[in-house]
Amino acid sequence: MGLFSWKPRSKRATAPQSGGRDAKAETIAHLRSFVSAHTGCEAFIEPPTRVTQTTMVIVADTGEWTRRRVPDEDTARRLAQQFSIPAFDVNLSGYPSRMREWNEQQRKNLG
Numbered sequence: 001m002g003l004f005s006w007k008p009r010s011k012r013a014t015a016p017q018s019g020g021r022d023a024k025a026e027t028i029a030h031l032r033s034f035v036s037a038h039t040g041c042e043a044f045i046e047p048p049t050r051v052t053q054t055t056m057v058i059v060a061d062t063g064e065w066t067r068r069r070v071p072d073e074d075t076a077r078r079l080a081q082q083f084s085i086p087a088f089d090v091n092l093s094g095y096p097s098r099m100r101e102w103n104e105q106q107r108k109n110l111g
Contacts, residue, residue: 063102
């Protein structure tokens, strides 16, 4: 089974497939590009909610971050392993303080 194999949990909770292979390739390319352009990256896996599917946030050592949807937690962990970065369950670890500090700095720069 491929890295981005969509496995429906039930008939009502079918994962969206909009964009197909192109969207999957773009997601992987974006995440790979972010990791290669930034040092000290770590992945934080956000569980699905009623509104969003599973997402993966990659945070650099500067606090800069990016977020992309992934099919499930296993896929996110496999991607992190491919990128050679650690992966954390955000419900257990929370977000790193450097991410909050970077967000705050960006707000100050815009205001």
